Structure formats: C-alpha cells, structure tokens
Amino acid sequence: MSETRELSYAEAIHEAQILEMGRDASVILIGEDIHGLTLGPYAEFGPERLWSAPISESGFTGMAVGAALTGLRPIVDLLISSLLYVAMDPLVNQAGKLRAMTGGQAKVPAVFRCGLWHGSSYAAQHSDRPYPLFMNSPGLKVAIPATPADAKGLLQTAVRDDDPVMIFEDRNLAHERGPVCEGDAPVPFGQARVHREGSDVTLVAIASAVREALAAADDLAREGISVEVIDPRTLVPLDRETLLGSVRRTGRLVVADPAHRTCGAAAEIAALAAEEAFDALRAPVARVTTPDVPIPFSPALESKLYPSQQGIADAVRRVARY
Amino acid sequence: MPTPRPELLIEMQRRMWRVRAFDERAVELRHAREIHGPVHPSIGQEAACVGACMALREDDTLTGNHRSHGHPIAKGSELGPLMAELLGKATGVCGGMGGSMHLADFSVGSLGETGIVGAGIPIAVGAGLSARVRGTDQICIAFFGDGASNHGTFHESLNLAAIWKLPVLFFCENNGYAATTSLARATSVEDVAERAAGYRMPGVVVDGQDAVAVYEVTAEAAARARAGEGPSLLEAKTYRYLEHAEGEGIPGFYRDAAEIERWRQRDPLEIHRQLLLDRNLLDAAGADRIEREARAEVDAALAFARESAEPEPRAAFDVVFANSGGSGT
Structure with missing residues (x-):
C-alpha cells in the first residue's frame, strides 16, 4: 500500500x-x-x-x-x-x-x-x-x-x-x-465507490452532489435512517451491478445529480432501477436534480437550484417514509 | 520543381482509371439500389486526388470528405475491400460500418473520411502535430472541397497549422459547387487559395485536370512541410461531371449542359493519356490496356464484394470501444 x-x-x-x-x-x-x-x-x-x-x-x-x-x-x-x-x-x-x-x-x-x-x-x-x-x-x-x-x-x-x-x-x-x-493510483472505470454503507435507502450521487449527499447522510443517521451513499464515478461505463445490488438490498433509491432533470444521469439510473430491480423497490424512485431552466446569474436565484444537503435529505425522508 | 519519373507517370494513369472505373461502377450500383445510401462520385476530379496522393510518401496520411472514393484508391488501397464496404459487407475495409462516405484504410494512411463538411481538416492538423511530436517527418494532407473553405474548421485549422508550422497540406478540390451552390454565390474570394494570405502560408492555384501539374505543386509543398517550413494551401480547379450525390434526385437546375460539356473537353484522363503518348511512354494499345485492366480490377473487386458475407449483427457492438465497457447496453 x-x-x-x-x-x-x-x-x-x-x-x-x-x-x-x-x-x-x-x-x-x-x-x-x-x-x-x-x-x-x-x-x-x-x-x-x-x-x-x-x-x-x-x-x-x-x-x-x-x-x-x-x-x-x-x-x-x-x-x-x-x-x-x-x-x-x-x-x-x-x-x-x-x-x-x-x-x-x-x-x-x-x-x-x-x-x-x-x-x-x-x-x-x-x-x-x-x-x-x-x-x-x-x-x-x-x-x-x-x-x-x-x-x-x-x-x-x-x-x-x-x-x-x-x-x-x-x-x-x-x-x-x-x-x-503517492505515485500511480489509477481508478478503474465502471466501478462505483460506496462512500458509506447503509440499509434503508440507496443514495446515488454525482459530482459535488456527493459532498451534499454525505452531509445529508450524517443528518439522517441521527434520525435513525441508514443511507448507503454511492458515487458511480463513471457514467459510461456505468457500474450497474453495484447500483442494482444496493437497490435490491435497500428497496429505496434517491439519485442526486447537479445536471438538468430531463434525460439526465439521474433519469437513466432511475430507469435502470425500474427495469432491473422493480420487484425490490418499496417506494417510488426520487430524483434530486437541477430544474430545466437556463442557470441564472443572481446568487439569490442560482443558489436555490442545485441539489443541496437539505434537499437531498428531504427526498430521502420522503422515500424512507413511503 | 520535382517532376515525376516515367514509371510514375504511367502509374498515375493507372490510378486515375481505377478511380474512374470504380466510381462509374459505384454510380451504376447506386442507381440499381445495390448500394444503399448516398454515393458522391469524383468522376472528372481524378487528376486532383491522384496527382496529390502520388506526390506523397507511403507513410504520409490523409483525411477525406464525403466525395472520397478516390483518395484511398489514389494512395494505393486494394479495391476489393473498398467495394465490399460500399456494399455493406463484412469484408469491407470498415466492416460495413462506414460505407461510401466514410472509407478509411489505415494500411495506406487513409485516416478516414467524413460526411461532415470541414470536419476532417482539423484532424489532419492533429496528425501533422503528432508527426512532429513523435519526431517523424511524415506529413498529412487534408482533402476538402470549395464548400468546406467557408467552414470555421477550415479557418481555425489554417491558423493553428500556421502558428505551429505543422507539416500539413490543405488541398482544396474546387469543383465549383458546394452541392448546388456555386463558389461565386457562397465565397468572398475568387480563388480559395487567396485565403492562404490571411494565414501567411503559400497559396497555390493549380490546373486540377492536369495530374502532372498537381503532382508538382503537391511535391513542392510536401517538401516544404517536411523540412519544417510549415503548411500550404493548394487549390486544384476541377469539376465533377455528375451530380453532387447520384441517385438522390437532386435537381440539376444550377448549371447548364454547356458548362459540363466544356469541362468534359478537358478530361483529366484524356489529357494525361496524350502526355504519355507524346512522350512515347506508351503507345495507343498500351494506353487502352491500362483502362481495360482498371475495369477488370473493378469487376474483380465487385465479384469479391458480392461473394462476401453480410456482417454479423454483433459486429456493430464490437467496435464501439477499444477497451471494453459501456457498449451494447
């Protein structure tokens, strides 16, 4: 090592x-x-x-x-x-x-x-x-x-x-x-990183949403909700096995992605769960994404749009309580 | 100016006949619906692509465009895999994944053709940069039409190659029309080569119906590029006798029959045949034999293509990635 x-x-x-x-x-x-x-x-x-x-x-x-x-x-x-x-x-x-x-x-x-x-x-x-x-x-x-x-x-x-x-x-x-x-440390493509193991909800997060998701998972743990946080790391190729394996165990999926909502990475992962793990799902899949609007300049407008610790935690709570 | 040797002059005629016989057959096959998708014939433009390619070394590379059967043929490709590609067969040079507009034959330095006008030009500049970084003295030639000279990629590429003095030749086969739009209607200059001045590189106009003239200017520009003196823009004035794309029902309103006939009077194969006869390099029988042999090669290529199997359905999935992962889902 x-x-x-x-x-x-x-x-x-x-x-x-x-x-x-x-x-x-x-x-x-x-x-x-x-x-x-x-x-x-x-x-x-x-x-x-x-x-x-x-x-x-x-x-x-x-x-x-x-x-x-x-x-x-x-x-x-x-x-x-x-x-x-x-x-x-x-x-x-x-x-x-x-x-x-x-x-x-x-x-x-x-x-x-x-x-x-x-x-x-x-x-x-x-x-x-x-x-x-x-x-x-x-x-x-x-x-x-x-x-x-x-x-x-x-x-x-x-x-x-x-x-x-x-x-x-x-x-x-x-x-x-x-x-x-130090030195060579290549990360293989097509292997998701499980940042945190959990048993109640699978929370897939992408890019800076990973940071927000991990903070949300800390909050939720204090409320007794055990969240598994997974970063796919590569979207092509996508580590379907790790994502689906987690969804099959938890029966619940939230995807947090700062990209726009329509036809996004979150949509693809949600569709994958619906197609391949439908029998395991115990709640509708939730997406926490950026709405389909051109990004505004004003901080007052922009800061509300991206997946936040609070927004992700709220989505997980809804799915956990479903 | 570097003048081609006698055997090279004869080989030029052979390759021009290969291009013409190949394209004549491709047009027939397109009309018979044995070839699917568009076919853009180079008939009338053979001296430009053959004169240019024969001035290059075997290890030099090229990028082409949609009207590009002639470029790999001129660079020395075998005809069988090219014809099989047009027919979408497993033995096609691209395994049936490319077709008429997208021939590529890496074995002769043909890096590929593109149906996106102008898109091959920066790829050629990158191949030139690669030769320089790898320390070889290869050059890359980008073939494109007059239409592409109005594309942003053309202007970006000329500037990039000029500032870095890359070993690249920009070769415009100006056949007077971008599909149906004339040069005069679409272009701010009379000669595309004028645009070289904006990028401080040589701009040379050459008679595109004269294979020897094309060879000479290309060889000179190639020597310059190889010596590290940078790129050139060459413009061959040429003409396509047939439609932009055969069998697509494109109306011919945009040019008159007299214009086509005028250009047919300066047929590149006739001009070069006369040169061979005048210099006593061939007699009439020898010149006729070149044509016959080229037609026989195309017949053999077509027989090979017809006998070849269709690609397996899996083939489309196997070539997506070089390193596995992510395909076929």
Missing part, C-alpha cells in the same frame, strides 16, 4: 497529468492559456508537449482527434463545459464514432477535461453540467470524480484508456482536500 497525503482536488488533477506525462512521452496537453504551465512543474516536458492554443475549440479538439489517431495521447483542457457546444462535432461525430465507423481500425485515446463551473454566478453560458449529452453519444466514456483521490485516479485511467474519455471536473470541489496515494 503506497503512502497517502492530503491533496486538493485541483492538485490531484495536476499530479495525475504530471505523472502520466512523465510515464508516457506520447501524452501531450492542448488547451487555451496553458502556456503558463511551462513555468512550473511541467517545464521538464518542454514545448513539444504543451500546446497553448488560440481560441479555436472546434479546431484544437479536432486536432486532438487526429493526434490520437496517429499515436499520441492528448489531454485537451476544455476549461469550461459550456464550451463543449462549440466543439460538438469533433467530440460526438469524430472522437466518439471513428473507431466504430472505421470498423475498429481507429483508436482515439484522447482525454477531454471539462470544468463544471456551476454555483459561481457565471450565468447561463458558463455553468452547464452537460455530461448527460455525452452519455447519449455512443463511443465516448464519461467520468466525474468527486474526491481528490478519484480526480487523480480517474484521470490516470483516462489517459491510459484507448478510447476517448470526457472527464468532468467539478470546480466547486477544487479546494476540497482528501487523502491521495
């Missing part, structure tokens, strides 16, 4: 990048305004490994696909997830489909790092959590770390994976600290 120490979520991401770039000379970084990194710990990699790009998201995302097709493992820093819409064709039509369309000749080992900036008054065009769109785009893998250890481990796995991976980094967690293993 390697040593652990406390790192922030943001520090863990950099540690993963630096480790992977040191391990494999085919790993490069592409993104806007990353030239400053050459002054820091990335300096050793030299200018051919860091491509600080002009504001051409469609262009350099497409470039990453071409680089990945021909032997590199690019990490693309897409900074703000709302910018993904500018690069939808290279992501959805190219990265996600080229392996299939070429009959398996192509592999596209590219990583797209996408920041989630909700909750900071960035308003409607900078606050999106668009990962459900990419769950619905076959050929892309989708990872969302909620702890520093997972931020490092999922990124390491993403770089080593031979498929395109979109990794959504919740900037609300950037300064959260937690234990992170």
Whole structure:
C-alpha cells in the first residue's frame, strides 16, 4: 500500500497529468492559456508537449482527434463545459464514432477535461453540467470524480484508456482536500465507490452532489435512517451491478445529480432501477436534480437550484417514509 | 520543381482509371439500389486526388470528405475491400460500418473520411502535430472541397497549422459547387487559395485536370512541410461531371449542359493519356490496356464484394470501444 497525503482536488488533477506525462512521452496537453504551465512543474516536458492554443475549440479538439489517431495521447483542457457546444462535432461525430465507423481500425485515446463551473454566478453560458449529452453519444466514456483521490485516479485511467474519455471536473470541489496515494493510483472505470454503507435507502450521487449527499447522510443517521451513499464515478461505463445490488438490498433509491432533470444521469439510473430491480423497490424512485431552466446569474436565484444537503435529505425522508 | 519519373507517370494513369472505373461502377450500383445510401462520385476530379496522393510518401496520411472514393484508391488501397464496404459487407475495409462516405484504410494512411463538411481538416492538423511530436517527418494532407473553405474548421485549422508550422497540406478540390451552390454565390474570394494570405502560408492555384501539374505543386509543398517550413494551401480547379450525390434526385437546375460539356473537353484522363503518348511512354494499345485492366480490377473487386458475407449483427457492438465497457447496453 503506497503512502497517502492530503491533496486538493485541483492538485490531484495536476499530479495525475504530471505523472502520466512523465510515464508516457506520447501524452501531450492542448488547451487555451496553458502556456503558463511551462513555468512550473511541467517545464521538464518542454514545448513539444504543451500546446497553448488560440481560441479555436472546434479546431484544437479536432486536432486532438487526429493526434490520437496517429499515436499520441492528448489531454485537451476544455476549461469550461459550456464550451463543449462549440466543439460538438469533433467530440460526438469524430472522437466518439471513428473507431466504430472505421470498423475498429481507429483508436482515439484522447482525454477531454471539462470544468463544471456551476454555483459561481457565471450565468447561463458558463455553468452547464452537460455530461448527460455525452452519455447519449455512443463511443465516448464519461467520468466525474468527486474526491481528490478519484480526480487523480480517474484521470490516470483516462489517459491510459484507448478510447476517448470526457472527464468532468467539478470546480466547486477544487479546494476540497482528501487523502491521495503517492505515485500511480489509477481508478478503474465502471466501478462505483460506496462512500458509506447503509440499509434503508440507496443514495446515488454525482459530482459535488456527493459532498451534499454525505452531509445529508450524517443528518439522517441521527434520525435513525441508514443511507448507503454511492458515487458511480463513471457514467459510461456505468457500474450497474453495484447500483442494482444496493437497490435490491435497500428497496429505496434517491439519485442526486447537479445536471438538468430531463434525460439526465439521474433519469437513466432511475430507469435502470425500474427495469432491473422493480420487484425490490418499496417506494417510488426520487430524483434530486437541477430544474430545466437556463442557470441564472443572481446568487439569490442560482443558489436555490442545485441539489443541496437539505434537499437531498428531504427526498430521502420522503422515500424512507413511503 | 520535382517532376515525376516515367514509371510514375504511367502509374498515375493507372490510378486515375481505377478511380474512374470504380466510381462509374459505384454510380451504376447506386442507381440499381445495390448500394444503399448516398454515393458522391469524383468522376472528372481524378487528376486532383491522384496527382496529390502520388506526390506523397507511403507513410504520409490523409483525411477525406464525403466525395472520397478516390483518395484511398489514389494512395494505393486494394479495391476489393473498398467495394465490399460500399456494399455493406463484412469484408469491407470498415466492416460495413462506414460505407461510401466514410472509407478509411489505415494500411495506406487513409485516416478516414467524413460526411461532415470541414470536419476532417482539423484532424489532419492533429496528425501533422503528432508527426512532429513523435519526431517523424511524415506529413498529412487534408482533402476538402470549395464548400468546406467557408467552414470555421477550415479557418481555425489554417491558423493553428500556421502558428505551429505543422507539416500539413490543405488541398482544396474546387469543383465549383458546394452541392448546388456555386463558389461565386457562397465565397468572398475568387480563388480559395487567396485565403492562404490571411494565414501567411503559400497559396497555390493549380490546373486540377492536369495530374502532372498537381503532382508538382503537391511535391513542392510536401517538401516544404517536411523540412519544417510549415503548411500550404493548394487549390486544384476541377469539376465533377455528375451530380453532387447520384441517385438522390437532386435537381440539376444550377448549371447548364454547356458548362459540363466544356469541362468534359478537358478530361483529366484524356489529357494525361496524350502526355504519355507524346512522350512515347506508351503507345495507343498500351494506353487502352491500362483502362481495360482498371475495369477488370473493378469487376474483380465487385465479384469479391458480392461473394462476401453480410456482417454479423454483433459486429456493430464490437467496435464501439477499444477497451471494453459501456457498449451494447
């Protein structure tokens, strides 16, 4: 067992990048305004490994696909997830489909790092959590770390994976600290993390909703409700076995997800439970999500929208008492 | 200027005939509904794709577009797996997952074609960047039409390749029309190559019906790119004789028969045949034999395709991911 120490979520991401770039000379970084990194710990990699790009998201995302097709493992820093819409064709039509369309000749080992900036008054065009769109785009893998250890481990796995991976980094967690293993600590895709075991209600949480869910579970334990908190960590592939196994034991499911409600990750997980564990359910499935409105600017408006400790706890109580 | 050797001049004619015979047969099969989905023939444009591809090295790469049967053929692909792909067979070069608009043959450096106009251009820039980072002197050529030169990806790609001096050739096969929309109606410049100036790279207009001329400008730009001197924008003025997509019922209102006939008078295969005869590289019988052999190769390719099995239903699920997980649910 390697040593652990406390790192922030943001520090863990950099540690993963630096480790992977040191391990494999085919790993490069592409993104806007990353030239400053050459002054820091990335300096050793030299200018051919860091491509600080002009504001051409469609262009350099497409470039990453071409680089990945021909032997590199690019990490693309897409900074703000709302910018993904500018690069939808290279992501959805190219990265996600080229392996299939070429009959398996192509592999596209590219990583797209996408920041989630909700909750900071960035308003409607900078606050999106668009990962459900990419769950619905076959050929892309989708990872969302909620702890520093997972931020490092999922990124390491993403770089080593031979498929395109979109990794959504919740900037609300950037300064959260937690234990992170020294050295290599890849987290396998398709394995949920059971943060807390419980017997009354299964509470599946995604991104910063994990933090809220764990706080809610503490409150609920004091009320005598035992909550099992699970973070899927990757939405594609999805660890169906762990989610369904928990639902079969508790008979109750709440899903907390900061994405919009309609056709979201929470909807998919709820449907999975309804299809595969209907006989075990003892209450309707509850979703705690963000309503289908463009995210407002005013903190007075925005702060009410996302899954909160209180909102999640209320949903669990309703389901537990059903 | 690098001039092609005699055997290369003969091989050019062979490959142009392969492209034409392949596309003529593909059009017939489309009208007979033996090919499903759209077929975009390059008939009339053979000198552009063959002249350019033959100026490249075997390990150079290319990206194509929807009108792209000719690019892998020009780069040296076997015809059987290409024809089998058009017929959706298991032996197709993409296992029946791509079809006419999406041929890819990694064995000859064809990284794939895309039906999304302009989308292949940044992919080529990325392949150029990859060659540079990996320390090879490969180059990548992006083939696209005049229509794509109005797409944002074209402009972003030229800028990206220029600022980083990447080994990329931007090759515009300007056939005068984006589907039914003429260049004049849609484009701010008369020559697409003028746009190179905005990105401080060479912009070269070449007669796209003259395979040798195309070869020469491409070889020169390739040498420049390989030497680390950066990208070029090449524009071959060419023409497609047939419809944008055959068998789709696209009305021909947008151009007149006289215009098509004028271009047919400058047929690239005729022009190159005359060059071979003039230089005594072939006699008339030898030139005819090239055509016959190409048609026989296409017949053999079609026989192979027809005899091939349909893909297994599972095949669509097996190629989603390279590392397992998440497919087939």
